[in-house]
Amino acid sequence: MTSSVDSQRRLVRTGYRWHGDALDRDLPYRQIFPEGEILAIPMSVEFNDLPHAMRFGRTPGQFVELFVEAVGGIKTQPPETIILDVFAHGHCYGRPAAAWAIDRIASLCAGDDSLWTTTRSRIAEHCLSQMKAAA
Known part of the structure; x- marks a missing residue:
């Protein structure tokens, strides 16, 4: 959770679609760079x-x-x-x-059906499909 913008831009250049190295927001969001974009999925640390x-x-x-x-x-x-x-x-x-x-x-x-127990990859798939549908 200490990557720099340069690191994130390198991820975009090498084809990554998402990363989980963000603490600056509560919900996933797009980071847009000249090289392209990547989905940031923030971590919570509580x-x-x-x-x-x-x-x-x-x-x-x-x-x-x-x-x-x-x-x-x-x-x-x-x-x-x-x-x-x-x-x-x-x-x-x-x-x-x-x-x-x-x-x-x-x-x-x-055991709690109101919770979605998942992975960052599945969160990314969901968010990216929602963003694509909204475009």
Whole structure:
């Protein structure tokens, strides 16, 4: 999440259609350069195990509680598209003593039909097809 405009322009020149290296907006958007355009799919950083555990000293259980609380709060708001990323670093919650928390969050998401549990590639496919249809 620290690429430069030059990096993004190189991605366009080599044929990439999207990247996930943006923090400057909430929803996907087109970046237009002289070489062409690319879809930027921003990352959200609210659910990042590294600062959660190492900076703030919170437990894996608190990570799950924070996620459940946030999703519950979001559902009380007017409906809109929101991207929630859950970061699990191999050296943090990717370890056996905490990996259960990530598994629990994934299970909660998979069991909730109001959530679209997906990948950046599928988000890109969806956005690009919507943009093409609107053109």
